[in-house]
Structures are given as C-alpha cells and as structure tokens.
Amino acid sequence: MTVRAGDALPPLRVPITRTLIVAGALASRDYQDVHHDAEAAKEKGSPDIFMNILTTNGLVGRYVTDHFGPRARLRKVAIRLGAPNYPGDEMVLRGEVTSVADGAVEVAVTGANGIGNHVTGTVTVRLPDADAPRTDVPAASSAGPAVSAAPAEDPR
Template sequence: MSEQIFFGDVRSGDEIAPLSHDVTATTVVLGALASRDWRPMHHDYDFAVNRNGTKDIFLNTPNQAAWFERYITDWTGPKGRLGRMTFRMKDSVFPGEKMVLRGVVIGADTDDSGCGWVEMDVTLLADERICTTCSVRVAVPVNAEDNPWMRRGNDWLPNPMTENDR
C-alpha cells in the first residue's frame, strides 16, 4: 500500500501503476465464497461450460469489485474513501489467465463541502482482453487535517451534484 495521497498530488491524466495477478481456480472459488456467492458458475466447471456456455468457471462481480477496491485504495492510501463505482462487464475472467488492472485519473475537483474527489477509469484485462471497465469516484484528503471518512450528511456527496441539485 502506498503512502497517503492528497488531493493536490493528483492531476488529470495521471496513470496508476498496474496490478497483475495470475488467476487460478482458487482465485475464482475463494472470491465467490468470500462474497457468499454460491452460484455454480463460480465453482462448478461442468455447469459453467454446459449450462452457461462459458469456457470455464469465472470471477464473480462482487469479487471483481473487491479487486477494484484493493487496486484503488492501494494507490490512495487508507484515507481514500470510495464514493461510487460503475462496472461494465464485457467478458469473463477465467482460471489460467493473467489479470491486469490499469487506472488513469480523468478528473479531480472539490465539491461544495470542500471534499476532494478524484474521478478515475480503471480497466481489468485478462490475457490482454478487456473484461471489465470501472468508472470510480473516490475522495482523498485535501490536506493533513482532512479525513473523508469523517464526512457525514451533506458533507458526504458520493453522487456528483448536478445543476438541478444546487
């Protein structure tokens, strides 16, 4: 895990160091059971192939979310606080593949409460195939005294405000 990132350290276009992991059947099954997902396509090869029509068991969505979270907060440090994530699943991640997460900052702004928000695009690839893309909104401290985890009520706005909200 990196040192704590502060809002002033972040620039649009910053690239986050990639994270790579060799996916095994254990990765898939452990991730499914950790997220209490008992559906057979995440642990039963025969069901995945002959019922779902996929080539093997595959990583479930909640565990992919956990991988994205780990990747993002490894970069932000522990005071980084997730506000919102949107996943788009394009393909599945199978045992035997090399999974790589890559992230880029696409924007950084403070809201009306002074909270520092970083917008990122993160891509999860398996054997260089794009499997999932994730749009992330994460709060990071604006200075040493600020801590996004202590924000409540109107000081915590995980959905960006629109003109209609103001």
C-alpha cells in the same frame, strides 16, 4: 500528494487462479455454481468457471485504494464486464485519473485479460484532505498529521 487529471496508476497484475475465483465467490456469499463448479459451468455454455462480478468489483476498489492509501474513501464504483476471467489467465488492472474536483478523484479503470477487456469502469474516491470536517471517518485518521502526505508515501 498532488493528483492531476491524466495521472496513470501503476498497473496491477492479478493471476486468475481457481483459488481466487472460488475464494472471491465465497467471500462475497455468491454460490452460483458457475463460479465454483466447472462441470455445471460447461452445462450452462461457459467453457470453465469464471470470476463473479463482486470479486471484480472488490479488486477494482482495492486497486484504487492501494494507490491512494488507506485514508482515501471509495465513493462510487461503476463497472461493466466484458471478457470473462477464466482460470489460468491474468488480468492487468490499469487506471488513469480523469478528473479532480473538491478532493474527489475520478479514475477510469480497465482490466485486460488474455481474451480482451474483462472490466471497464469508473471509480470515484475521496482523498483524506477533503475529509477533515467529516464525522464518518475513524477518529485516528481525522486527528492525523498533514493529510496530503499519507497516500504519496504508501510504498505499494
């Protein structure tokens, strides 16, 4: 897989359901009522429940690793939230490679919903070919075949 600055990742459409918002909040151990209780959210000035930042973070990470494959390792995820993700909306994640250096790829990610940009951020991911000498990856992957082929064949 040859990665170049300017490469675009295919967009990922994420329907923002109540189920996703609540499941994401609970999976991240976040019991703030604004992420599961619509009445409480209204009391606090929000029109409805909204997605928590940990879920957004998880979705952004998944978006990038879905593209680069299971042997790519996230090194850094930095996100800023804007328009909240309310139920019934849809978020479209898009990414563009902004730099490639020593096996580390930096991707600029945006997630737009019906109101505006829910998230803007930067993700740094290390591709497996640069990981060969590392000891912190599972043995199976460091012993694998030519590492550069793995992510490109990922059918997703």
